[in-house]
Amino acid sequence: MKTRCVWLAVVAIFVTLTCGRWLTDAAAADTSSSASVTGMVKFDGIPPKASRIDTSSDPNCKSGAATVMTEDVVAGANGSLENVVVFVADGLEGRTFQPPAQPAVLEQKGCSYRPHVVAIQANQKLNVVNSDATTHNIHPMPANNRESNMIQPPGVPLDLTFAREEIAIPVKCNVHPWMRGYIAVFKHPYFAVTGKDGGFELKDLPPGTYTITAWHGKLGTQSQKVTVSAGQSPKLEFVFKQ
Amino acid sequence: MRRMANKTNLTVAFILLFCGLTSHAQQSHIGHLVGSAKHGKALYQRYCIFCHGSQGDGNGDSAPYLDPKPRDFTKATFKCRSTPSGDLPLDSDLYDTITRGVHASGMPSWRPLLRQDRADLVAYIKTFSPRFQEEPPVAPIQIPSEPPTSPDSVKRGGQLFQSMNCGLCHGKEGRGNGPSAASLTDTRGYPIRPFDLTSGTRLKCGDSDAGIFRDLTTGLDGTPMPSFASALKPDQIWDLVHYVATLRAAAK
Numbered sequence: 001m002k003t004r005c006v007w008l009a010v011v012a013i014f015v016t017l018t019c020g021r022w023l024t025d026a027a028a029a030d031t032s033s034s035a036s037v038t039g040m041v042k043f044d045g046i047p048p049k050a051s052r053i054d055t056s057s058d059p060n061c062k063s064g065a066a067t068v069m070t071e072d073v074v075a076g077a078n079g080s081l082e083n084v085v086v087f088v089a090d091g092l093e094g095r096t097f098q099p100p101a102q103p104a105v106l107e108q109k110g111c112s113y114r115p116h117v118v119a120i121q122a123n124q125k126l127n128v129v130n131s132d133a134t135t136h137n138i139h140p141m142p143a144n145n146r147e148s149n150m151i152q153p154p155g156v157p158l159d160l161t162f163a164r165e166e167i168a169i170p171v172k173c174n175v176h177p178w179m180r181g182y183i184a185v186f187k188h189p190y191f192a193v194t195g196k197d198g199g200f201e202l203k204d205l206p207p208g209t210y211t212i213t214a215w216h217g218k219l220g221t222q223s224q225k226v227t228v229s230a231g232q233s234p235k236l237e238f239v240f241k242q
Numbered sequence: 243m244r245r246m247a248n249k250t251n252l253t254v255a256f257i258l259l260f261c262g263l264t265s266h267a268q269q270s271h272i273g274h275l276v277g278s279a280k281h282g283k284a285l286y287q288r289y290c291i292f293c294h295g296s297q298g299d300g301n302g303d304s305a306p307y308l309d310p311k312p313r314d315f316t317k318a319t320f321k322c323r324s325t326p327s328g329d330l331p332l333d334s335d336l337y338d339t340i341t342r343g344v345h346a347s348g349m350p351s352w353r354p355l356l357r358q359d360r361a362d363l364v365a366y367i368k369t370f371s372p373r374f375q376e377e378p379p380v381a382p383i384q385i386p387s388e389p390p391t392s393p394d395s396v397k398r399g400g401q402l403f404q405s406m407n408c409g410l411c412h413g414k415e416g417r418g419n420g421p422s423a424a425s426l427t428d429t430r431g432y433p434i435r436p437f438d439l440t441s442g443t444r445l446k447c448g449d450s451d452a453g454i455f456r457d458l459t460t461g462l463d464g465t466p467m468p469s470f471a472s473a474l475k476p477d478q479i480w481d482l483v484h485y486v487a488t489l490r491a492a493a494k
């Protein structure tokens with residue numbers, strides 16, 4: 001009798017867990033009522049001038065691309081700010097997301113990182129590519145993830161993954177000390193990195209109230225609250241100053 | 243009656259398993275030695291606390307006067323390991339470091355302590371980071387038997403020294419004076435010098451050829467020295483070891 005009770009309890013727990021899982025998956029898949037959050041990131045003031053980096057210690061760096069410039073603050077003529085990560089910081093509690101099967105790519109070209117800031121999901125593969133005619137070492141320096149440091153000669157493939165959310169992990173090449181980049185890791189897929197036009201779009205957000213944060217490697221972070229309801233696409237603007 | 247006995251047995255087994263799991267994290271295993279964190283704590287407070295600090299974060303009273311800085315055990319990042327880059331060290335790796343000391347740093351050799359004491363210290367050091375409880379132990383890297391050195395092997399090693407950009411930090415002639423040398427920092431941001439291979443001094447993680455093979459394969463975590471595991475084949479790493487040996491021999 002007792003054994004039967006125990007079995008019933010086990011079955012009940014199992015059913016609850018699987019159904020719960022199925023329900024959350026169904027909610028994640030339902031995009032009919034979801035909306036996008038779009039917007040712009042701007043830089044207020046005169047952006048600091050980029051300076052030329054001396055790469056003469058390794059002549060092979062020149063073969064890759066044009067002159068290497070500093071990328072501390074990259075702002076467009078109309079005040080658009082590049083390399084800002086915009087993401088949902090709050091409002092997705094209690095939901096879990098599977099990493100996408102498609103890997104993200106971080107390329108080393110002309111002895112600089114392309115892109116300067118790459119954003120991925122936790123446990124998503126980051127395909128590190130060396131397109132230069134020289135050897136790099138790829139050295140992410142996380143606070144909340146596993147630190148590794150691998151040498152990468154030309155053409156040798158290398159994959160990295162990070163298990164936990166971290167915004168953002170600085171990455172450098174010790175061999176070419178001017179090389180600096182960032183890897184932003186999220187536990188959900190609602191993030192974007194601004195390009196030349198400073199624009200961003202967070203797609204398919206389910207209705208709800210969210211905190212949207214914009215992060216820049218040198219200029220810090222800013223947050224705004226936004227409410228998303230079906231069919232409406234709120235527009236946001238973030239303005240950074242030096 | 244029988245069922246009840248079975249149940250009691252099961253409960254006892256679970257309790258034992260649970261105790262086993264929790265206490266395992268408080269132990270170290272080096273060969274036949276089993277270290278206990280409880281004993282290790284008393285030893286740590288007597289011998290290690292002045293540099294590594296009561297919290298194990300490397301901020302002991304003497305730390306401001308030391309260069310390189312004492313290890314921060316809370317990060318569980320260790321230079322001298324026999325495991326891949328980013329992975330936790332084996333208990334025996336920590337035991338070896340305590341025994342050997344770290345050359346060209348404030349860390350002396352603790353060989354005068356009993357073997358059991360050193361094993362106890364390893365067990366206690368592991369309690370400073372939750373990683374030792376969270377992450378399963380990793381298999382060490384394989385060190386295949388060393389092919390004999392030869393002029394050809396040294397020549398290939400020399401070419402690898404150049405193509406792997408070793409010289410940008412260690413210098414063209416291995417003197418630790420490459421163009422990137424001055425920019426190097428450890429992960430805590432403190433300046434760190436690339437090793438002068440011609441200095442004739444002892445290497446940090448042991449001096450044997452197999453030790454250099456291991457360092458090249460695992461990398462020295464927390465420092466700019468990367469792992470060559472995915473880039474080179476074991477034969478090529480031996481070539482590099484043989485080349486480095488010629489730089490070191492020149493100094494002797």
